[in-house]
Amino acid sequence: xxxxxxxxxxxxxxxxxQRQMMENLIIAKARQDALQRKMEERRLxxxxxxxxxxxxxxxxxxxxxxxRVLYTNILEYExxxxxxxxxxxxxxxxPDDATLVTGLVSCLLSCPDHPVIxxxxxxxxxxxxxxxPIVSKSLPASPALPMKPSRSTQSLLIxxxxxxxSKSGTGHSLSSDASLNISSSHDHNANEAELDSDGPHTLDRxxxxxxxEQFLTQMDRDPSHRDPDMIFEPSQLDQEFLVQDxxxxxxxxxxxxxxxxxxxxxxxxxxxCLLSFECLNxxxxxxxxxxxxxxxxxxxxxxxxxxxxxxxxxxxxxSFESSMRLYQDASPGxxxxxSKLYPQDHVVLHGSYPYESAVQELRxxxxxxCPQKKLECIVRTLRLICACAEDYxxxxxxxxxxxxIGADDLLPILSYVALHCELPQLVSECAALEEFIHEGYxxxxxxxxxxxxxxxLQYVESLHTGGFQLHNTKSA
Amino acid sequence: MATGGGAGNKTYSFKVVxxxxxxxxxxxLVLRYCENKFNDKHITTxxxxxxxxxxxxxxxxxxxxxxxxxxxxxxVNLAIWDTAGQERFHAxxxxxxxxxxxxxxxxxxxxxxxxxKVKNWVKELRKMLxxxxxxxxxxxxxxxxxxxxxxxxxxxxxxxxxxxxHYHTSAKLNKGIEExxxxxxxxxxxxxxxxxxAKGNGASQSTTSRRGVQIVDDDPQAATAAGGCCxxx
Numbered sequence: 001x002x003x004x005x006x007x008x009x010x011x012x013x014x015x016x017x018q019r020q021m022m023e024n025l026i027i028a029k030a031r032q033d034a035l036q037r038k039m040e041e042r043r044l045x046x047x048x049x050x051x052x053x054x055x056x057x058x059x060x061x062x063x064x065x066x067x068r069v070l071y072t073n074i075l076e077y078e079x080x081x082x083x084x085x086x087x088x089x090x091x092x093x094x095p096d097d098a099t100l101v102t103g104l105v106s107c108l109l110s111c112p113d114h115p116v117i118x119x120x121x122x123x124x125x126x127x128x129x130x131x132x133p134i135v136s137k138s139l140p141a142s143p144a145l146p147m148k149p150s151r152s153t154q155s156l157l158i159x160x161x162x163x164x165x166s167k168s169g170t171g172h173s174l175s176s177d178a179s180l181n182i183s184s185s186h187d188h189n190a191n192e193a194e195l196d197s198d199g200p201h202t203l204d205r206x207x208x209x210x211x212x213e214q215f216l217t218q219m220d221r222d223p224s225h226r227d228p229d230m231i232f233e234p235s236q237l238d239q240e241f242l243v244q245d246x247x248x249x250x251x252x253x254x255x256x257x258x259x260x261x262x263x264x265x266x267x268x269x270x271x272x273c274l275l276s277f278e279c280l281n282x283x284x285x286x287x288x289x290x291x292x293x294x295x296x297x298x299x300x301x302x303x304x305x306x307x308x309x310x311x312x313x314x315x316x317x318x319s320f321e322s323s324m325r326l327y328q329d330a331s332p333g334x335x336x337x338x339s340k341l342y343p344q345d346h347v348v349l350h351g352s353y354p355y356e357s358a359v360q361e362l363r364x365x366x367x368x369x370c371p372q373k374k375l376e377c378i379v380r381t382l383r384l385i386c387a388c389a390e391d392y393x394x395x396x397x398x399x400x401x402x403x404x405i406g407a408d409d410l411l412p413i414l415s416y417v418a419l420h421c422e423l424p425q426l427v428s429e430c431a432a433l434e435e436f437i438h439e440g441y442x443x444x445x446x447x448x449x450x451x452x453x454x455x456x457l458q459y460v461e462s463l464h465t466g467g468f469q470l471h472n473t474k475s476a
Numbered sequence: 477m478a479t480g481g482g483a484g485n486k487t488y489s490f491k492v493v494x495x496x497x498x499x500x501x502x503x504x505l506v507l508r509y510c511e512n513k514f515n516d517k518h519i520t521t522x523x524x525x526x527x528x529x530x531x532x533x534x535x536x537x538x539x540x541x542x543x544x545x546x547x548x549x550x551x552v553n554l555a556i557w558d559t560a561g562q563e564r565f566h567a568x569x570x571x572x573x574x575x576x577x578x579x580x581x582x583x584x585x586x587x588x589x590x591x592x593k594v595k596n597w598v599k600e601l602r603k604m605l606x607x608x609x610x611x612x613x614x615x616x617x618x619x620x621x622x623x624x625x626x627x628x629x630x631x632x633x634x635x636x637x638x639x640x641x642h643y644h645t646s647a648k649l650n651k652g653i654e655e656x657x658x659x660x661x662x663x664x665x666x667x668x669x670x671x672x673x674a675k676g677n678g679a680s681q682s683t684t685s686r687r688g689v690q691i692v693d694d695d696p697q698a699a700t701a702a703g704g705c706c707x708x709x
Contacts, residue, residue, distance in 0.1 A: 336562065336564070405539060406502070406503025406507075406539050406558050407494075407503070407539045407557075407558035407559050407560045407561075408498055408503060408558075408560050408561050408562065410539045410558075410560070411560040411562075411565055412560075412562075442575070443489060443491050443555055443575065444542075444555060445540050445542075445555075448539070448540040448555070448557055449540070451557075451571050451572055452539070454568075454571055455560075455565065455568035455571060455572070458567070458568055459564070459565060459568065462567075
């Protein structure tokens with residue numbers, strides 16, 4: 001057979017091509033190995049760096065271990081991405097520039113791969129996962145206590161595109177995600193970890209039974225608990241009472257644990273954030289940083305969180321509602337507002353009611369999803385009250401001698417405004433604010449406004465019992 | 477010139493709660509104190525002002541006032557919390573006075589009843605907050621001396637017996653008010669300093685103590701503003 005040199009040529013060509021390809025493959029493999037080795041080396045190096053950083057404290061506990069891992073991740077991230085360096089350089093030039101600080105933090109929050117944000121998501125899932133079983137159970141409300149579905153429960157059902165990020169309304173995928181994540185993140189307390197997966201009725205089973213026993217023995221001893229008319233079915237009644245009581249007890253415990261968890265989560269996030277951007281570690285930048293982290297953290301979980309608060313404060317909300325209905329048409333004078341502080345003449349009001357602007361403002365409180373924003377809303381409400389009061393005062397006295405609104409005047413007006421707001425959930429919102437507002441704010445104007453709001457709400461709650469005398473005009 | 481360097485570079489923040497019956501004049505008392513000095517060297521603000529501008533509201537408020545002071549080189553931020561005097565709001569007192577460093581209990585010297593109310597408040601405050609809170613008992617309206625119904629001896633004797641200080645004031649005539657607040661600030665500073673010392677050499681700043689005495693670092697701007705009066709020219 002004769003070999004056509006042309007074919008031979010092609011054959012050799014193919015062969016050499018194949019060899020080249022093989023070589024290429026081998027080179028590629030070698031390169032990949034080298035890269036892998038380098039990556040591993042880098043990881044180890046960074047790990048060492050992280051270890052050095054945390055070396056000061058001798059013993060290593062789980063928390064520190066986790067911190068090290070997270071810090072390693074940050075270092076790794078920063079080698080792969082340039083933006084952190086750029087921001088750091090910018091901040092170094094103007095360390096006190098608040099817009100730079102907020103810019104950096106919002107940039108950070110928009111990077112889903114950054115370890116800080118990964119941690120944020122994980123912690124959020126964890127909280128959500130603990131809330132979900134209780135909150136979802138709350139939807140078919142218990143028969144004896146009808147309650148208007150709140151904005152919050154609604155938004156849990158119907159994905160509210162306005163306030164909730166893609167996460168809300170997809171409880172199931174969240175829960176499964178979360179359970180995956182939980183295994184990787186360590187828990188502060190073994191007991192709490194148990195709660196993560198359990199529903200409310202299986203909460204802390206042993207304690208519950210202990211409490212139950214206590215209740216039972218207490219009731220045996222104390223005959224006043226037994227209604228003589230119900231002598232035939234005492235056990236059933238007792239049991240109903242017991243179940244309700246135990247459920248509330250469990251809910252409160254759960255709420256407390258979740259509140260604590262959230263505080264820990266935010267602290268953790270802040271410290272990781274400061275670890276990755278040391279330039280943020282000044283008093284002012286830190287405050288801005290906390291504010292942004294909180295906003296990001298609370299926004300998707302506020303509605304289920306509030307639902308839990310509402311379950312715990314149901315009695316108070318019901319009182320508020322009763323007062324609300326009773327005082328629907330009450331004038332400011334009926335709740336003790338001095339007559340010079342509101343116009344009696346309906347013409348002056350142009351068809352509205354006194355302090356309407358403050359009522360409108362306060363209603364907006366439920367729209368925000370972050371404690372700080374809500375607090376600002378309360379502050380604005382109080383300012384509006386003062387502005388209205390001054391306007392009304394000027395109507396009464398032509399010489400426009402302005403009135404100073406002291407607490408004697410403020411609280412009755414605030415109570416009137418709260419009544420007209422017609423939002424019983426304010427009670428729970430404020431209770432939640434009380435838990436999540438920083439101590440630093442509590443001494444200042446924000447704290448004063450929140451305290452006044454709480455007082456007014458408590459007063460409104462007590463109104464329907466008639467315990468307070470009305471038309472108390474002994475005010476300066 | 478850097479005034480007040482070193483250890484003096486601290487700001488004390490104190491919360492003072494204002495208690496008293498409805499018409500004893502506690503609101504005008506504090507308003508007089510905070511407003512009168514408005515054009516003086518001391519910076520006095522209705523805390524409202526900065527946000528007020530933003531909202532374009534000119535409401536005059538006297539329920540929450542702040543005052544910045546400089547006492548023996550130390551900066552003091554005073555937050556004064558007014559409370560409602562009406563009986564029906566009394567149940568709500570505790571949430572107002574928690575974490576207070578000082579309390580000003582005002583009565584009307586022409587109204588025996590208002591003095592009795594002060595006694596009730598003292599009892600409650602001591603019970604709830606212990607001896608750490610600085611108490612001031614204030615007999616207001618001394619311009620109405622002729623109609624006095626609470627004798628000076630009785631009031632001062634009572635104050636001494638409960639570890640409080642007694643003052644006579646007139647919001648109308650602006651009498652005794654400056655002394656009252658200055659004195660109270662000094663006492664609260666002493667208490668805070670004693671507390672710091674009691675904490676001992678623990679150099680770490682555990683600022684969020686239960687009583688809410690916050691020691692914040694001065695912001696550099698404020699420091700230069702205060703010290704810059706005779707430097708650049």
